[in-house]
Amino acid sequence: MGNYPPPYPPPPPGNDWRYQRQAIKDQTRMQREAFRAQREAYRLQARGLRRSSILGPLLAITVGILFLLVQTGHLDQHRLWDWYSRFWPLLLVGAGVIMLLEWAFDQYIQSDPAQPVYRRRIGGGVFFLLLLFGLAGILSTGFREGNRDFFGHGFNLNQDNWDEFMGDKHESNQALSQSFPAGAGLSVDNPRGDVSISGTSDDNKIHISVNKQVYTRSDSEAETKAGQISPRLTSTSDTFHVDVPAMSGTRVDLVITVPAAAPTTVNVNRGDVHVNSIKAPVNITANHGDVELSAITGPINSHINNGDSSFSAHSITGPLAIEGRGRDLTLSDLSGPVSMSGDFYGTTHLEHIRGSIKFHTSRTDFQLARLDGEVEISPNADLSASQGVGPLTISTRNRNITIERVSGDISVTNRNGSVDLTSAPPLGNVTVENRNGSVNVTVPELAGFTVQADTTNGDIENDFSLPDQGSDTHKNFGGTIGKGGPLLRITTSQGDVSLKKASVLPLPPAPPAPPKLTALPVAAREAIADAKEQAKEAKANAKELAADARQQAKEAAADAKEQAKEATADAKERAKEAAADARQKAKEAKQDAQEQNKHPQQ
Numbered sequence: 176m177g178n179y180p181p182p183y184p185p186p187p188p189g190n191d192w193r194y195q196r197q198a199i200k201d202q203t204r205m206q207r208e209a210f211r212a213q214r215e216a217y218r219l220q221a222r223g224l225r226r227s228s229i230l231g232p233l234l235a236i237t238v239g240i241l242f243l244l245v246q247t248g249h250l251d252q253h254r255l256w257d258w259y260s261r262f263w264p265l266l267l268v269g270a271g272v273i274m275l276l277e278w279a280f281d282q283y284i285q286s287d288p289a290q291p292v293y294r295r296r297i298g299g300g301v302f303f304l305l306l307l308f309g310l311a312g313i314l315s316t317g318f319r320e321g322n323r324d325f326f327g328h329g330f331n332l333n334q335d336n337w338d339e340f341m342g343d344k345h346e347s348n349q350a351l352s353q354s355f356p357a358g359a360g361l362s363v364d365n366p367r368g369d370v371s372i373s374g375t376s377d378d379n380k381i382h383i384s385v386n387k388q389v390y391t392r393s394d395s396e397a398e399t400k401a402g403q404i405s406p407r408l409t410s411t412s413d414t415f416h417v418d419v420p421a422m423s424g425t426r427v428d429l430v431i432t433v434p435a436a437a438p439t440t441v442n443v444n445r446g447d448v449h450v451n452s453i454k455a456p457v458n459i460t461a462n463h464g465d466v467e468l469s470a471i472t473g474p475i476n477s478h479i480n481n482g483d484s485s486f487s488a489h490s491i492t493g494p495l496a497i498e499g500r501g502r503d504l505t506l507s508d509l510s511g512p513v514s515m516s517g518d519f520y521g522t523t524h525l526e527h528i529r530g531s532i533k534f535h536t537s538r539t540d541f542q543l544a545r546l547d548g549e550v551e552i553s554p555n556a557d558l559s560a561s562q563g564v565g566p567l568t569i570s571t572r573n574r575n576i577t578i579e580r581v582s583g584d585i586s587v588t589n590r591n592g593s594v595d596l597t598s599a600p601p602l603g604n605v606t607v608e609n610r611n612g613s614v615n616v617t618v619p620e621l622a623g624f625t626v627q628a629d630t631t632n633g634d635i636e637n638d639f640s641l642p643d644q645g646s647d648t649h650k651n652f653g654g655t656i657g658k659g660g661p662l663l664r665i666t667t668s669q670g671d672v673s674l675k676k677a678s679v680l681p682l683p684p685a686p687p688a689p690p691k692l693t694a695l696p697v698a699a700r701e702a703i704a705d706a707k708e709q710a711k712e713a714k715a716n717a718k719e720l721a722a723d724a725r726q727q728a729k730e731a732a733a734d735a736k737e738q739a740k741e742a743t744a745d746a747k748e749r750a751k752e753a754a755a756d757a758r759q760k761a762k763e764a765k766q767d768a769q770e771q772n773k774h775p776q777q
Contacts, residue, residue, distance in 0.1 A: 457476075567581050
């Protein structure tokens with residue numbers, strides 16, 4: 176237990192009370208030091224019997240593997256956070272299970288008297304990590320549920336909120352207009368701000384309306400920055416460039432009108448993009464912002480790179496290609512083929528698409544030749560399609576699939592969800608492969624076909640009096656209906672199979688494509704010319720009226736000024752006369768007083 180000084184020698188005989196008191200003090204001090212040494216030895220012994228929990232290393236390894244998968248591109252960051260926002264409490268459950276297993280193991284080991292008694296500890300660092308992960312899970316849940324915080328209020332921390340927090344908002348407007356080269360394309364690059372482009376310019380010019388927003392505490396600094404972020408307009412042989420300088424704490428919104436035949440390219444880092452009425456190719460890159468397109472006849476290529484961005488396109492004639500990451504997709508009234516590739520975490524809604532459809536994500540592959548009705552792919556594991564023309568191909572998982580009135584060949588591959596399919600005439604080959612879910616197929620009542628249906632651990636049912644075969648765990652039925660024809664192949668496991676017949680109307684023929692107007696009728700051109708002439712006359716009349724009003728205001732101001740001048744002169748003259756009268760009266764009063772002093776009354 177340590178080396179201690181020899182005990183104090185016994186006091187000498189006699190009554191030396193000072194010596195005896197010093198001896199007692201030394202003995203007390205030595206006992207106190209011995210107790211401290213014994214307590215430190217017990218502490219060291221207890222520390223040596225402690226064992227660290229494996230929870231900390233497991234957390235570090237798990238987080239490191241996830242970060243490695245994200246960095247190498249094998250795992251999407253947005254999908255990881257979406258999963259974590261839903262299931263982060265499992266982290267606490269897993270940590271509790273690990274500590275419970277360690278406690279049970281220690282109890283088993285300590286049942287042997289020969290084994291020392293150990294104690295487990297997780298450490299402050301591991302506890303802090305669990306607390307940090309729990310807080311991150313709560314915040315990510317708030318963002319996933321519509322950007323709301325713990326108290327239900329709106330919560331959306333983005334760059335605009337940060338800028339508004341750092342400084343006051345100063346706005347200014349600017350208007351630019353310049354001749355647009357014939358046959359040239361438009362290129363717009365805006366790092367911060369919305370861009371709206373419309374092909375409605377009919378004077379062969381480009382018109383730009385600029386709204387500048389500067390966030391700062393100083394008015395002079397706001398004015399300086401506003402001058403520095405003015406768009407730069409440059410022109411090459413085939414492209415007209417509109418470039419906005421990048422500057423922190425600023426935002427520039429652009430509203431641009433160009434000739435409809437100008438090919439358009441838009442690059443926006445943080446802001447929304449709106450393009451309409453363009454009769455030429457359109458290329459869009461939006462890193463943080465929504466994209467909205469309408470009334471475009473040329474091919475469209477769009478790249479969206481933010482999981483919270485939405486994309487919508489309406490009344491598009493040419494082919495449309497969408498790549499990247501986004502949230503909601505809304506497409507309607509499209510005449511050309513549509514291709515969507517990437518990861519889309521919200522609702523995908525498709526409606527009235529005359530061309531072929533290709534939808535590819537890490538979870539779902541969907542293809543359809545033509546869509547007369549609607550398709551909706553929701554984030555809550557539902558996929559529905561109605562009134563389409565095949566071939567239809569669906570390959571997905573963890574979804575409930577509903578297909579209504581789709582003609583032609585159909586192929587569905589799914590697991591962990593149900594499949595409900597109604598085929599419209601003419602009936603094509605139908606293949607449904609499902610796992611852990613039921614399959615219900617409805618065919619036209621007068622159709623002829625050959626069917627083979629199998630299920631494991633499920634029941635089978637059909638409206639065609641086909642006999643059931645197989646065992647209790649594996650059932651099937653098959654045969655030829657009518658004159659035969661297309662093949663229906665249905666397989667599933669852990670679910671029922673049902674084949675029914677019903678009266679299903681065929682799809683109407685595809686409507687004719689809208690004619691392309693190459694030239695306006697004479698009456699329409701004359702009406703447009705008359706409208707332009709009337710607008711020009713109205714503009715000239717308004718200008719004359721404004722000039723007359725300014726002249727009248729100027730004359731009224733001159734009259735008022737002259738009247739004020741005359742009134743001032745009259746007032747001065749009256750004041751002068753009043754002062755002279757006052758001085759005269761004062762002089763007379765003084766003379767009267769002097770006269771009275773010379774002849775006082777007796």
